[in-house]
Amino acid sequence: MSTLAFAPDDADAIPLLPVTPESLDAALATLPPDQAAWARRLGFRAGAGEVAVLPGPDGIARALIGRGKPEARARGRFALAQGASRLPEGIYRLDGSLDEHDAREAALGWLLEGYRFARYREQAAPKARLVAPEGVDAQRIEALARAEALTRDLINTPASDMGPAELEAAAREVAERFGASIAVTTGDELLAANFPMIHAVGRAAAPHRAPRLIDIGWGSEGPKLTLVGKGVCFDTGGLDIKPAASMLTMKKDMGGAANVLGLAQAIMGLGLPLRLRVLIPAVENAIGSDAFRPGDILRSRKGLTVEINNTDAEGRLVLADALALAAEDEPDLTVSFATLTGAARVAVGPDLAPFFTDDEDLASALTRGGRDWADPVWRLPFHEPYETMIEPGIADLDNAPSGGMAGAITAALFLRRFAPARYCHFDIFAWSQANAPGRTKGGLMQGPRALLAALPEALGL
Template identity: 70%
Template structure:
């Protein structure tokens, strides 16, 4: 849950004005004389994220100004005003009622996201500035989104010592209990009996208390069907294709897809969307032991397709394959997978964009429009059919790691599409980590694409 909520009551709240350079003069003229003189004496220019506390005539705190920056800064940034939550003096603040409604909603959400702290292992500085929910915004929706994002961040930030497959299962179970969802889990050798061989293969080398499993959660009994599939590789050594130490440092985040779909599921359930939701999470640890799967092995899958395993470090697509095949058997109205799948995606678009794949132009357009509205940037990538032969090795139906090193994200997506065949499908190849602090996005685990998908749900699923 977020560490902060909106402040209650605004009778004594301090005025908070969001100001752009082009509106600065008018904003200053509207201030009380002492506050106006102070702002001018301080040379406040309304630069992006600049904060100025304003005195009253008795030397107390009257309120504050927050700079939005010029047009270029606003185009390049998002949640610019949210950084004020960490910069302002202690107090309860209220936005000017004349604030643009869209800006007020973005600032309110950003304020809660900026106030997030991961404090499980060490005390963290918590912002002391509180914000009254601005009039005219959907405060309950913003709370639900912030809570879902906080869940995602907490799960990703937790190291693998405390976030193995069983811990991820426990997190899903807690969510299911909170919202009255149903959950079933298939573990260990039962994966073979349940025809989920790829999940078992990838996770079988882990210690018994970190056995592989498939988490299957269902919620809702009316409306269109949505299946979310999240990669839950709780730690990825690379298997026998062992990663170098530098590449292993952030592998606690390799369950970022699972964390993101659980965060999105929390948003959906908290808001009571009229859909029938299913969440599938293959939760494994890709370890090294005498029982580890090997390069060159031919692997069986739930769908019946055989896979030549040419890299044990391309394990995420293997566990997703069985989960997607299972999900596709029910022919949901829409199936979405989210995974920290390829380094190639990060090379292509960096850590800030969530690349996604879909064959449906209408779905792509709906997701892109929604992403722009809620400042959750995405970028469509191609399911490029001419690359299909790259994932067909000849000795087996599919190759999980084609040689050549080109189009790695595209070939991974094409591999997954084979297992979602016959279903309306979108795949997100996310990073799940913010390498540098930014407004509303501290360094560390971060959700990508979830808010865009939530915003797009009415168009994607025909919700009223």
């Protein structure tokens, strides 16, 4: 079972002293001589995540945990989180030597280190628990940890158990838990309701995996925030079929939907004073006799026509109809999350979440929020001269411009044609390729912590 909450305050909690290599000698000098000698015999050097358990007359007297050298602290995140897996069972309390930023990162990382995906196989979670460090917002950190656990669980679940219907069920559970409204338009109802591109992308799937649009609403006062998440529960590439190797992680192609559901859970759980709407186009991009084809021209909800030059560029199609719906409500801010392009990974790699916005203040707030909450983001441009690349001539828009250049930017420009005026788009990887402190291999939340931190400034909360 994952431990995603802080331990209750306990006067007998074991003191946990964070130590850097440069402060090691000074730290040992503050300890009783026998404990300092024990730490030296253990060979403790205060490397990132290294621990030393120091005995006392009644058990563990205290523990030391390494923060690593300055370059390690600058290059990595959640180094102290490794202690949750390396320390023996017990309740620990950081000694208070960390500043507010470092204490917040340590606390969040500790909870995230407790995540385990145990749906199909039992996974042992760390048994070392942490009292919330003094001065941190424990409620917010716990809400973020639970949000990330939801996001990871959804992404990690294979498509056999996480199709459009199961994604709808997860959305219903979140909505009902917080008293939110939810409406779902499914199958051929999408055509009657004027969501033609969502229908086109998902119509080849089996009937029990029919395409749908999930629409959640919560809150009655405050500014309007709309979150849109790409919910492609499996992407074969369609008739432009992906190579086998490229399909291995396509269960994560609904990572945008998972990220917005996790973020929505946090927003509702924290009771933020806003009106929240969540839109998730949930489909399977399957291969079948009714699959949409290269060369087809689709008409969108907005009325713009789209030439299909690659059926593997389907995410922007389903998002376009959802964004057009969002625009009709005139929200104060709309943010989309999608595992949209390989070009974004080429541009910034898997660890950064690139985002696009024309709003300078929002961009600055997101950058600060990412830095403050260990959620690194990087701004990419809506570069106007590339608009011509998404205009094929035969239709209003091209879903997959030829040439192989600027793929992340042209995809973002495509989405902006349908989006409300104040718009931000995240093109995320939503996946950790290997185990790292606070981040087990598999599904990942990218961008929501930065956005949550930016909302007070962005929406005047």
